[in-house]
Amino acid sequence: xxxxxxxxxxxxxxxxxxxxxxxxxxxxxxxxxxxxxxxxxxxxxxxxxxxxxxxxxxxxxxxxxxxxxxxxxxxxxxxxxxxxxxxxxxxxxxxxxxxxxxxxxxxxxxxxxxxxxxxxxxxxxxxxxxxxxxxxxxxxxxxxxxxxxxxxxxxxxxxxxxxxxxxxxxxxxxxxxxxxxxxxxxxxxxxxxxxxxxxxxxxxxxxxxxxxxxxxxxxxxxxxxxxxxxxxxxxxxxxxxxxxxxxxxxxxxxxxxxxxxxxxxxxxxxxxxxxxxxxxxxxxxxxxxxxxxxxxxxxxxxxxxxxxxxxxxxxxxxxxxxxxxxxxxxxxxxxxxxxxxxxxxxxxxxxxxxxxxxxxxxxxxxxxxxxxxxxxxxxxxxxxxxxxxxxxxxxxxxxxxxxxxxxxxxxxxxxxxxxxxxxxxxxxxxxxxxxxxxxxxxxxxxxxxxxxxxxxxxxxxxxxxxxxxxxxxxxxxxxxxxxxxxxxxxxxxxxxxxxxxxxxxx
Numbered sequence: 001x002x003x004x005x006x007x008x009x010x011x012x013x014x015x016x017x018x019x020x021x022x023x024x025x026x027x028x029x030x031x032x033x034x035x036x037x038x039x040x041x042x043x044x045x046x047x048x049x050x051x052x053x054x055x056x057x058x059x060x061x062x063x064x065x066x067x068x069x070x071x072x073x074x075x076x077x078x079x080x081x082x083x084x085x086x087x088x089x090x091x092x093x094x095x096x097x098x099x100x101x102x103x104x105x106x107x108x109x110x111x112x113x114x115x116x117x118x119x120x121x122x123x124x125x126x127x128x129x130x131x132x133x134x135x136x137x138x139x140x141x142x143x144x145x146x147x148x149x150x151x152x153x154x155x156x157x158x159x160x161x162x163x164x165x166x167x168x169x170x171x172x173x174x175x176x177x178x179x180x181x182x183x184x185x186x187x188x189x190x191x192x193x194x195x196x197x198x199x200x201x202x203x204x205x206x207x208x209x210x211x212x213x214x215x216x217x218x219x220x221x222x223x224x225x226x227x228x229x230x231x232x233x234x235x236x237x238x239x240x241x242x243x244x245x246x247x248x249x250x251x252x253x254x255x256x257x258x259x260x261x262x263x264x265x266x267x268x269x270x271x272x273x274x275x276x277x278x279x280x281x282x283x284x285x286x287x288x289x290x291x292x293x294x295x296x297x298x299x300x301x302x303x304x305x306x307x308x309x310x311x312x313x314x315x316x317x318x319x320x321x322x323x324x325x326x327x328x329x330x331x332x333x334x335x336x337x338x339x340x341x342x343x344x345x346x347x348x349x350x351x352x353x354x355x356x357x358x359x360x361x362x363x364x365x366x367x368x369x370x371x372x373x374x375x376x377x378x379x380x381x382x383x384x385x386x387x388x389x390x391x392x393x394x395x396x397x398x399x400x401x402x403x404x405x406x407x408x409x410x411x412x413x414x415x416x417x418x419x420x421x422x423x424x425x426x427x428x429x430x431x432x433x434x435x436x437x438x439x440x441x442x443x444x445x446x447x448x449x450x451x452x453x454x455x456x457x458x459x460x461x462x463x464x465x466x467x468x469x470x471x472x473x474x475x476x477x478x479x480x481x482x483x484x485x486x487x488x489x490x491x492x493x494x495x496x497x498x499x500x501x502x503x504x505x506x
Contacts, residue, residue: 034066040163047152050118053134055135058131063081095119120153124160197213198211203287217266217268220234258271270294271295371405382424383424406468411468419452426488431445445493449490479495
């Protein structure tokens with residue numbers, strides 16, 4: 001190191017940014033009191049029969065003692081250590097008599113270490129920057145400190161520097177490993193949150209390894225050795241041949257592997273993707289990596305969509321046939337276009353309302369209360385309180401709902417034209433109950449009009465009455481019976497409801 005004059009500017013001479021950066025990184029190592037440095041200090045103590053030895057880190061203001069040995073207490077010899085780091089071209093700074101050494105007179109160094117006379121300091125360097133010192137000292141002056149003794153002290157300083165560097169590198173390595181582990185943990189957690197199983201397949205040994213999710217998805221035991229064949233056998237038998245062929249083809253054609261399959265243990269749908277990660281010198285694949293992604297929800301949603309489309313196609317065909325029949329029957333009863341449009345549009349609206357309710361529930365059924373409300377309440381033109389509903393709400397199957405919707409529409413329009421809803425004093429009482437039988441449950445609905453004009457039994461059944469009576473033709477073993485007591489028109493509707501008899505939760 002280039003020598004510098006000792007002066008009052010020693011502080012500035014010590015303030016080299018690169019050296020201080022190395023030093024600041026070392027202060028976090030926690031090496032003070034390390035037994036390895038105690039051993040070096042013990043060896044230094046035997047150099048020239050010194051009374052004390054110490055190892056220090058040296059910054060621009062003070063020293064941090066890492067180890068101290070000998071009969072003398074710890075000494076503040078920072079000016080000597082700093083000088084050794086800044087001015088000495090030799091391997092050591094040697095002060096045979098500190099009280100008489102003119103080099104340190106202007107710094108009054110003896111006041112930092114009262115009683116010390118002999119001091120020898122060898123700098124400790126790390127990464128080409130001198131950051132500390134190994135020192136030996138005595139309270140008696142010396143006439144010499146031989147070159148051999150200086151070399152021995154310098155060697156111990158070199159050992160101390162190598163030890164510090166080793167501990168620093170080890171600490172940094174540990175921190176890097178810890179950081180990698182944290183990253184791995186975060187990546188593993190992210191994969192698990194996303195229902196993704198990652199895997200590595202050693203094609204030479206056949207060994208398959210993966211994260212916890214990869215084993216769980218396939219129903220494999222992570223505590224035993226797993227081979228690639230074990231993975232294929234963990235697939236559903238119907239999917240296994242195609243997946244194995246896809247993997248072999250991907251290897252042969254140097255392509256990414258991709259395919260969908262079910263896990264045999266759970267039926268869970270998985271999307272498998274992989275590629276060759278490593279090849280040998282001849283280009284033969286040796287390591288494959290990939291992921292399995294849980295797509296069960298996507299598959300179920302797609303299947304549900306297909307089911308709904310099939311159901312919709314079926315319902316559309318039935319509805320078109322129903323509309324065709326309605327149009328033909330309505331037209332046969334009137335030749336007046338305006339009258340036809342009025343009658344037909346009302347019935348078309350009744351079917352549309354039922355379809356809307358079914359669509360909102362993905363054709364899984366309709367609430368009976370919702371159906372009655374949609375079909376009947378619009379005809380209570382004086383007061384909606386004219387209509388009274390009595391019964392526990394239940395779900396109706398689609399065919400039942402469509403047929404019953406037409407019947408209710410015809411009853412409501414008839415009541416609005418001729419019956420209880422044609423006057424403000426009239427009332428319509430709609431009550432229903434579920435009758436549980438041995439083989440099936442039936443819903444019994446009673447339509448009872450009161451306080452309105454009396455309706456006599458017609459001599460000839462019109463289209464409306466025919467539609468009421470035939471509205472449930474598609475529902476096997478259902479029936480609609482009409483009667484005309486003096487109190488008002490009544491209808492009794494009976495139909496099976498099967499598995500749709502559960503009450504509706506609102």
